[in-house]
Amino acid sequence: MTDFGIGKALKELGLQETNEGTSTGNQNFSSGKIIESYSPVDGKLIGKVKTTTKADYEKVMQAATEAFKTWRTKPAPLRGEIVRQFGEKLREKKEALGKLVSYEMGKSYQEGLGEVQEMIDICDFAVGLSRQLHGLTMHSERPRHRMYEQYHPLGIVGIISAFNFPVAVWSWNTALAWICGDVCVWKPSEKTPMCGVACQNIIAEVLAENNLPEGISCLINGDYKVGEFMTKDTRIPLVSATGSTRMGKIVAKEVAGRLGKSLLELGGNNAIIVTQDSDLKMTVIGAVFGAVGTCGQRCTSTRRLIIHESIYDKVKNAIVDAYKQLRIGNPLDENNHVGPLIDTDAVAMYNKALEKVVAEGGKIIVEGGVLSGDGYESGCYVKPAIAEANNNFEIVQHETFAPVLYLLKYSGDVTNAIEIQNNVAQGLSSAIMTNNLREAEAFLSVAGSDCGIANVNIGTSGAEIGGAFGGEKETGGGRESGSDAWKIYMRRQTNTINYTTDLPLAQGIKFDL
């Protein structure tokens, strides 16, 4: 195939054939075994990354511990200036990094660029926030006393991320953590290690240009065992982990066992409710992009469409027609809508889901299948499929990280649809398509969607950095990115100052000596 500018992108990002997977900034080292990263796009080897041993990890932790002592004393707006420079570097490298994301993860080049844009956006957000890490002041009950609260940096933030947003999730955490005065240690997914090295190279340049110490941004690499170095480490007060619910349950238990904090961003099972008052064109675009974008590998991908019975056939036919127009192929070729799954294990899960939905009584209405032949040599390209199903099928209750969309029917009013929508273990993203104010408000009300994200006339997938991102129930309860998500990266302290010559006690308690 044509190279699509990959060679040039790798060079621009400072990537080698074999890369050190452990870094404290400009010091890169590693003595662990090698991960070979193969592209799901064409099955070719992109490069190799050496993993982190326990001894390497100790060096990282020493550098991070030392760096924190300096970094926390820098005024927050000056920390913001470093994040501003990081955002500028990302602007310069946007095309190269977007291309690598597309090639290593398999999402379309446009989505790769979008992911880097999210990184830039969160940097901009964090720069402004660096002057707004506000606490409150309170009125003391004691005369001539002042009471207020302030936020201090936490320390070392451990970041564990998933393959499907191989660069953005890191920056959602780091941009905020850095302006809050924390230092970060990141373990990217073992499926996208080259993206991790590329990001670390970019921030290392900024830190070196500003003569900042090693350890403000650290990278470690490897599988779950390397992740466990951090979950078990009492020197890490906050572990931010993005990935499957299975992983989140293990991490939550481990971190809570040592009374650390965890920020969990786990799996979703996202639905769009389509009511009688929906706009068909908007519904089709929202549902199809939500279900097939990133080949169904977004945590916010649309998995279920809950359609009113009176319009069920009309919506079904329109969506089936839209699926006929989908072009599946190399995601770097902008003519294609759908790229590959991450690897052949994911293909096996997809196949299993299609078998299971039929076994449980569902009906496939858009056939799936694995593509082979010219352009599909990696074995990771699959056809987006649609099945008619019931919400209580075990497979429908489960997040299959692939482009499989389930059509579900509801009757009566919107409360029935909301009940179906909420009746899953996960609680990440949800949407309603309606022009009816009563339905929209019911969906957003206290008795409405139980998800962390609830949209009206927008699909489930994609979010802006300005809002807090995350979900309830088995999605883990964490919030990242905008709004006041920054607070989890800091520790709150309440201060009371007495400017009298007496020592009055609270609640009027008398204690005379």
Ligand code: NAD
């Ligand atoms: P995964 O759970 O297999 O792996 C995620 C990360 O966790 C990897 O870095 C992995 O090495 C690490 N890990 C796994 N077990 C661990 C353990 N016991 N201790 C420490 N670290 C461990 O997930 P994946 O396949 O990479 O990603 C897909 C999943 O991520 C989907 O479920 C998706 O919905 C979810 N996701 C959620 C969000 C969100 O914001 N809610 C965002 C992206 C992805």
